[in-house]
Amino acid sequence: MTSVTEQADREFVDAACLALRAPTDGGDPLDALGWWDLLSELSDRDARAAALALFRAQGRELFGSAALGGLMAQPFLVATGLPPGSLVATVSRWSPRRGERLVVVGDVAGAALLIDRPGHGAAVVASDQVELHPVAVAGRLAMYEVELGPCIWTATVAERTAEPARARGRFLGRLAMALEILGAAEGALALAVAHAATREQFGQPIGAFQAVRHLLAWARTDCVALEAVTTVAVRLDEATPPRHDEIVKALAGRNGRRVCERALQVLGAIGFTTEHDHHHFHSRVLALDALLGTSAELTHALGAWFRETGTDPAAPAAVLLSE
Amino acid sequence: MLDMTSGNSRGSFRAEVPTYAAAVEAWLASRPAAFVAAARPVASYAERVAVTSDLMRVLFDEGWARYGWPEAVGGLGGDILHRAAMWEALARHGLPAMALFEHLEILAPTLVAMGDQDFVAGVLPRFLSGEERWSQGFSEPDAGSDLASARTRAVAVDGGYAITGRKIWTSWARYATWCLVLARTGTTQSRHRGLTAFAVDLRSPGVEVRAIEQANGTDELAEVTFDEVLVGPDRIVGERSGGWRVAMHILAHERGTFGWFRHGFLYRQLFDNLAQGSPSPAGDTLLGNALLDLAAVRASSHAGLRAHAAGAALGPQAAFVKLMLAAGEQAVNDWVLATDPDLAVGMQDDYVAVRRQDYLFSRIVTVYGGSQQMQLDTIAKQILRLP
Numbered sequence: 001m002t003s004v005t006e007q008a009d010r011e012f013v014d015a016a017c018l019a020l021r022a023p024t025d026g027g028d029p030l031d032a033l034g035w036w037d038l039l040s041e042l043s044d045r046d047a048r049a050a051a052l053a054l055f056r057a058q059g060r061e062l063f064g065s066a067a068l069g070g071l072m073a074q075p076f077l078v079a080t081g082l083p084p085g086s087l088v089a090t091v092s093r094w095s096p097r098r099g100e101r102l103v104v105v106g107d108v109a110g111a112a113l114l115i116d117r118p119g120h121g122a123a124v125v126a127s128d129q130v131e132l133h134p135v136a137v138a139g140r141l142a143m144y145e146v147e148l149g150p151c152i153w154t155a156t157v158a159e160r161t162a163e164p165a166r167a168r169g170r171f172l173g174r175l176a177m178a179l180e181i182l183g184a185a186e187g188a189l190a191l192a193v194a195h196a197a198t199r200e201q202f203g204q205p206i207g208a209f210q211a212v213r214h215l216l217a218w219a220r221t222d223c224v225a226l227e228a229v230t231t232v233a234v235r236l237d238e239a240t241p242p243r244h245d246e247i248v249k250a251l252a253g254r255n256g257r258r259v260c261e262r263a264l265q266v267l268g269a270i271g272f273t274t275e276h277d278h279h280h281f282h283s284r285v286l287a288l289d290a291l292l293g294t295s296a297e298l299t300h301a302l303g304a305w306f307r308e309t310g311t312d313p314a315a316p317a318a319v320l321l322s323e
Numbered sequence: 324m325l326d327m328t329s330g331n332s333r334g335s336f337r338a339e340v341p342t343y344a345a346a347v348e349a350w351l352a353s354r355p356a357a358f359v360a361a362a363r364p365v366a367s368y369a370e371r372v373a374v375t376s377d378l379m380r381v382l383f384d385e386g387w388a389r390y391g392w393p394e395a396v397g398g399l400g401g402d403i404l405h406r407a408a409m410w411e412a413l414a415r416h417g418l419p420a421m422a423l424f425e426h427l428e429i430l431a432p433t434l435v436a437m438g439d440q441d442f443v444a445g446v447l448p449r450f451l452s453g454e455e456r457w458s459q460g461f462s463e464p465d466a467g468s469d470l471a472s473a474r475t476r477a478v479a480v481d482g483g484y485a486i487t488g489r490k491i492w493t494s495w496a497r498y499a500t501w502c503l504v505l506a507r508t509g510t511t512q513s514r515h516r517g518l519t520a521f522a523v524d525l526r527s528p529g530v531e532v533r534a535i536e537q538a539n540g541t542d543e544l545a546e547v548t549f550d551e552v553l554v555g556p557d558r559i560v561g562e563r564s565g566g567w568r569v570a571m572h573i574l575a576h577e578r579g580t581f582g583w584f585r586h587g588f589l590y591r592q593l594f595d596n597l598a599q600g601s602p603s604p605a606g607d608t609l610l611g612n613a614l615l616d617l618a619a620v621r622a623s624s625h626a627g628l629r630a631h632a633a634g635a636a637l638g639p640q641a642a643f644v645k646l647m648l649a650a651g652e653q654a655v656n657d658w659v660l661a662t663d664p665d666l667a668v669g670m671q672d673d674y675v676a677v678r679r680q681d682y683l684f685s686r687i688v689t690v691y692g693g694s695q696q697m698q699l700d701t702i703a704k705q706i707l708r709l710p
């Protein structure tokens with residue numbers, strides 16, 4: 001039981017981390033990884049695992065790209081006739097102050113935007129038809145709110161076609177976000193572990209104190225839990241039970257935040273500064289938790305759903321055990 | 324029913340866990356009497372032991388319980404994935420717990436891997452059929468978390484060893500025929516290096532078992548004293564002075580793969596609580612959290628099963644599963660308590676009494692099998708490699 005991640009999965013993550021870390025010299029690391037080509041092969045288990053491993057690497061390396069929107073738009077490619085990479089999905093979220101907001105992550109210059117309206121279909125809008133306002137949160141996450149003139153939106157994908165594509169896009173998007181949260185949590189934890197080994201107080205490294213050790217051990221446990229759940233979800237894909245993407249995303253938000261909080265406690269005051277990278281990991285986790293359902297919303301909704309329907313929420317044993 | 328003697332079906336079943344699982348499911352769907360009896364909530368622990376043992380006998384006779392164990396020791400071949408499928412099916416169909424047969428997944432894998440094969444071939448079938456049960460004699464009054472300080476001694480005598488000492492918190496000893504005893508064959512200072520594991524027949528002269536009443540009413544705990552109890556040399560499990568390795572092998576199962584076996588019954592608890600009355604929506608967030616925690620146990624223990632089936636050793640990573648399982652068990656029972664106050668103040672019919680037993684037990688799951696603090700210590704030291 002060396003790790004819950006299979007060797008191959010780990011190699012995908014390592015390769016993606018390397019590519020994201022390498023000096024860009026103008027080249028796009030996603031192109032270097034052949035990432036966009038993987039989008040047309042998501043039904044293949046290895047291709048899917050490789051495609052999704054990018055997000056864990058993005059979290060660890062604090063890298064930003066338009067991959068999330070590209071992945072969520074993938075189920076709409078056939079209906080829109082667009083090639084992978086040329087369509088990026090916007091994510092709708094609710095602001096208690098300003099109502100519905102559309103968000104895109106990463107540099108979307110030159111791409112068309114998918115603006116999806118549940119119940120009404122989806123529209124493809126050229127990026128020069130909208131205004132992009134950068135969202136200033138830490139996390140080295142290029143994020144924009146999309147402002148769209150009131151009359152521009154007209155459905156180009158009928159609701160009948162959009163509905164299943166939307167569900168699939170959300171499923172993929174939630175898995176991707178969960179993996180990016182995992183990567184960011186791992187990044188935060190790695191900094192805290194290194195800090196615990198070198199920072200001395202009372203004449204010894206703080207990592208020698210049991211209270212500190214236990215904070216870090218809990219944080220690692222939360223990472224391992226999330227790693228295990230995402231690994232199974234990526235592997236099972238459409239064989240996962242109903243609302244499994246919500247379980248994965250809720251767990252990611254909850255565990256991701258817990259890891260960052262414990263790491264912060266271990267870092268002490270330095271972790272609360274912009275001089276230290278912790279805040280980037282932490283902010284990225286918060287931002288991703290806030291999209292496609294917060295862990296608080298999803299956890300409550302999942303409880304209500306199970307109470308009302310009694311639907312079996314567990315990944316089917318027949319599939320898991322026959323692997 | 325399967326013809327267990329036909330080479331054909333046997334071969335295909337061994338290769339095909341899903342086929343095996345489906346056959347077990349089909350059998351359970353016919354509601355065999357022994358299963359129905361074992362699935363009923365009963366507050367009396369002695370009665371639960373009896374009905375669960377009856378169920379094991381039927382599972383053995385039908386062949387189901389023999390899959391997943393090597394033929395050389397009385398099984399029908401296959402691996403832990405068969406066992407995982409069987410217990411999952413039993414839980415899904417309404418069995419509330421493995422009860423004392425938890426030791427089939429905690430102790431038996433180590434007996435098979437490290438015990439004298441003739442001895443194991445003699446005892447394993449009787450364990451699988453519920454006829455004989457096993458217990459785990461590690462903890463002592465003065466050796467809890469610090470297991471390496473155990474003082475029970477095994478002294479070499481004519482014909483084997485004489486064991487003298489006191490074990491405590493020995494689950495199911497009062498219902499068991501056997502106890503796997505960790506005893507000191509080295510000096511008092513030898514710590515973990517001087518321990519040897521012995522399979523001790525609890526019917527031997529010099530053994531005394533005293534039941535300990537538990538706060539939740541499921542009286543599984545006992546204190547076992549050994550007064551110059553004679554055991555033969557073939558009753559050593561593993562090597563002489565290799566008891567620590569045996570104990571770690573057992574604990575890796577108890578903390579790692581066992582998560583799979585136990586968590587199925589936690590899902591069972593959720594369904595049972597749903598079926599009884601209508602739980603208040605006030606508990607929805609607690610319930611949602613339980614679903615997240617159980618998903619984590621399922622995925623991580625499944626990884627452990629796969630690793631074990633592939634022949635990999637279960638290492639310190641088992642500590643993660645143990646922590647997640649305890650968190651899951653507590654989360655499930657947090658929801659049960661929040662939505663079923665009867666278990667705290669209501670009339671204790673069998674159903675309510677069992678809820679109460681389960682709830683209270685969930686408060687101690689962070690102690691047995693190595694306390695939560697010990698698991699965290701393991702992770703900090705062996706995985707995070709903190710100073």
Ligand SMILES: Cc1cc2nc3c(=O)[nH]c(=O)nc-3n(C[C@H](O)[C@H](O)[C@H](O)COP(=O)(O)OP(=O)(O)OC[C@H]3O[C@@H](n4cnc5c(N)ncnc54)[C@H](O)[C@@H]3O)c2cc1C
Nearest residue numbers: 459460461462467468492493494687690691692693694696
């Ligand atoms: C339901 C149940 C079933 C059990 N079944 C069995 C069985 O079948 N066979 C068997 O051999 N044993 C069994 N046990 C015993 C179990 O293994 C022990 O209870 C456990 O190892 C803890 O030992 P202890 O109870 O003596 O507590 P202690 O070791 O005295 O610990 C008490 C508290 O102090 C903490 N603590 C101790 N040392 C440290 C430290 N260094 N750092 C931080 N905190 C520390 C512990 O975490 C715990 O919270 C069972 C226990 C229970 C509750």
